[in-house]
Amino acid sequence: MQNAGIFFDVAEIASFLVILTLLVKPLGVYMARVFEGEKVLLSPVISPIERLICRIAGIRRDDEMDWKQYALSMLVFNALGIAVLLAILLLQGMLPLNPQHLPAFSWDLAINTAVSFVSNTNWQAYGGESAASYATQMAGLTVQNFLSASTGIAVAIALIRGFARRSAQTIGNFWLDITRCALYVLLPLAFVFSIFLVSQGVIQNFSQPVKASLVEQYHSSEEKVVSEQIIPMGPVASQEAIKMLGTNGGGYFNANSAHPFENPTPLTNFFEILMMALIAASLTATFGYMVGDSKQGWAIYTAMMIIFIAAIGILYWAEASGNPILHGLGAYGPSMEGKEVRMGLGGTTLFSATTTAESCGAVNAMHDSLTPVGGMVSMTLMLLGEVVLGGVGSGLYTMLAFAITAVFIAGLMIGRTPEYLGKKIEVFEIWSSMTTILSAGIVVLVTVAIALSTEAGLSSIMNPGAHGLSEILYAYASAANNNGSAFAGLNANTVFYNLTTAAAMLVGRFVPAVAVLALSGSLVKKKYIPPSAGTLPTHQTAFVLWLVIVVMIVGALTYFPALSLGPIIEHIIMNGVR
Template sequence: MEQIWQWGIWVFLILMLQGALPLNPTGLGAPPWDLALHTAISFVTNTNQQHYSGETTFSYASQVWALGFLMFTSAATGLAVAIAFIRGLTGRPLGNFYADLIRSITRILLPISVVGGLLLLLAGVPETLAGPAVVTTLDGAQQAIARGPVAHFEAIKELGENGGGFFGINSAHPFENPNGFTNLLEMLLMMSIPTALIFTYGAFAHNLKQAWLIFWMVFAIFVGLIILTAVGEYHGNPAVNGILGSVAPNLEGKEVRFGWAQTALWAVMTTGTMCGAVNGMHDSLMPAGGFSTLFNMFLQIVWGGQGTGTAYLFVYLILAVFLTGLMVGRTPEFLGRKIEKQEIVLASVILLVHPFAILLPAAITLAFPDTLSGISNSGFHGVSQVIYEYASAAANNGSGFEGLGDNTLWWNLSASISLLLGRYVPIVSLLLLADGLSRKQTVPETAGTLRTDTVLFTSVTAGVILILGALTFFPVLALGPVAEAFQIASGA
């Protein structure tokens, strides 16, 4: 933890001193201290929540030396935690954090990012230290076109589930994501590590059958949310359809080179993997899309954040084992180790800190809508804007229902608290949970042992995940996207 705080302080100082540092072709000065603090915390927690527009706020030095540095180290921290957690579950010592951090960077993140960056460069993403290109428009005016060292930044942004855009509109910008090939490549980078970590567990536990069952459970939820979002975007807004006299897809907030379908797929994928990059504006999604993106960030397991998403999956498995054991009157065991009070307390802390980090600051913000909220939409959509911002912070996602006036002292400081709570309380609890399990003696398997690598148990786990998510967050979903969907359908 001490090393992480040092990284955060280092980055904060670079941001505040950028006016005196090189690689600043547009002469940008220091940002407000609260924005720099929020940005440093956001990137050190692997969230990359942005209350700024990159090309007009931070220099190349800040983007590369500070934010780019944290994109590697914060992602590697998540990977190190995931591997330590998996080791603990399977009865091994947790290992050395620094060794796992270096291995994560040098053997996974850096090599794939180099290849990904080269492919993006070949596909039209710029990589230059030159200043903005000044061109003459058709009507004779002068226009400055921002550019910079984007290709390498974009690769680690997606691979590390960072999500922070070099430009303000993120992967909707043609210099970050110019065409269908780059869109596909960035989605593959986004999905690669979270999906692979499920099979990493299977390899450690010598139980690929269970890994496949968990994979298909998550995949089923993932596909269901994609269908829900895509149907909503395809049918569009009834009010607009009434004016047109026909059904038309919702193209508000979409890039025409991607359209409604690729935007819907990306939205579910980026909130499922906790990446947070966007290729369209989530604030413009239909209520079904708002529901899916919020639901992903509430659960954090479809597919989950960099490393920690896999750990959350197994926390739910442990809870499912415990609840099933209570129902059948057997001592709950997971991988031959008894699940007792300490494990359940830590699992509860991991799952309960998330709603506290979202709902408490959101309630305070909504209690003072005129002075604190910055809401740009009235009614139920405005509620979703506020809830989304804190959910994005606590889930280490970073995307937003933009239109929200979030670059204020209140938002920068309150979101920073959610960022820290949502990242480090679960990480510490996960490591304590894994360490406790690693020290337990294994219990011999008997005829009464509950097997966790069956379709039945995996279905029970899916039920536990969905029920806990619904019980915790259904009220805010009902007040946000669900109520908005009924309002739009009624024509109100």
């Protein structure tokens, strides 16, 4: 549309990257101090609440856990979360705050949704405005937005302690970590952000949907006259804020962040992108601070940003080039199918890249309607294992598993026992790192194969040809990597998809999380080995590039055949029809 807009788009993307980078250190150090129990800016307000919660729940603040106790607490807490959310969804019709009298979720959709929100995936096989009551959105989904984000961050902090502590047994206290994460990090940021969102037009109320009498009545296609518009209402801003901050991504409305009540202006769009990247990016600085070498954090951040910036560039180029088929019909500019005017091409492509680089899954454009290459970039960012920033906590811990793998491969090449941050990398570390890295990939390939070879899997496809394969590949890539965005043409609300994606989400979330805690439990016992002449420095350019290469090779080897049959073929077809 506006081809001259490229200068503005580049300015928008560049200023996003600069602001994000400037915020990494202050927030990262703040989080490190919170999790180490030090006094921070908000302590005078929050520490009395923290103490009260600990007293009621019987949490002793000096009580430390070994990795098994930590993992068991994490699993018990999340199982409880699934059970409670399941109950809310199945009893929705009987619960209060339901002015539209919406009925309960079906059993398979309830299982899918409960697993989805607890695993920080927020895959949605339902449309928010037509299926979920205010009580469900607030007491069910918003709660899990906070708790699943806290769980991911807690596991990452526990892994960092494995590196930071020497010859120790324990890796922290799970109860204390999630409580501090929710109280000191997520709630204050979400509060400020949600008020900003309201100031721009995001709604926040408990009113009935509003009836508007249309300026022009018109005949709908079924020859019936439409004379009014029912406008949905609800507590949107409070959920929207944590949805972005916690990389949850589950929209209040079906159209997610493309909906004008979730994302009304270019400014809200800019800040929603910033908020979804903020915590995951800052955790690299938390890592650097806690292991006592901030350069190690910047090295991880740089490796992430190299892939991220390349992905933004390719996605922007693909969408700016537009769809030759539509150009041939007489429409000019980028394809606006499934996009919103106010976001601009820069704000649209930056959102699409960030939401899949992050394991967020909110969308401000319909990914099913992106160009083949644009859709492939989104898919690839998920398939790499959500390590380019990634989900809050999960992105960092998966990237650190990649870093251990990179150190190990480099060690094999030069014939030395590998070490990372002064800890010797041995059999158990490699075993648990590979479990972390490969579990999502194995789940994706197996579930896609099942879907492609069964009628139940194939019958949900909407778009024909190569794009249909992309829809299925995208669905399981999104579920297993806990992203939650979709090629939403796929009819996902079937028993088959509800159950298989729920299984993919569970394995993709909790197998890596437990493996990471086991990794931390092994690392924490090790002595610190001071760096010697033969140690591979892990804060320098060579290692950063090496880490990028390892991530790309693992991703390419696992998925290139599938990608070439989906988006790559479609790209060739689309451009052949000039």
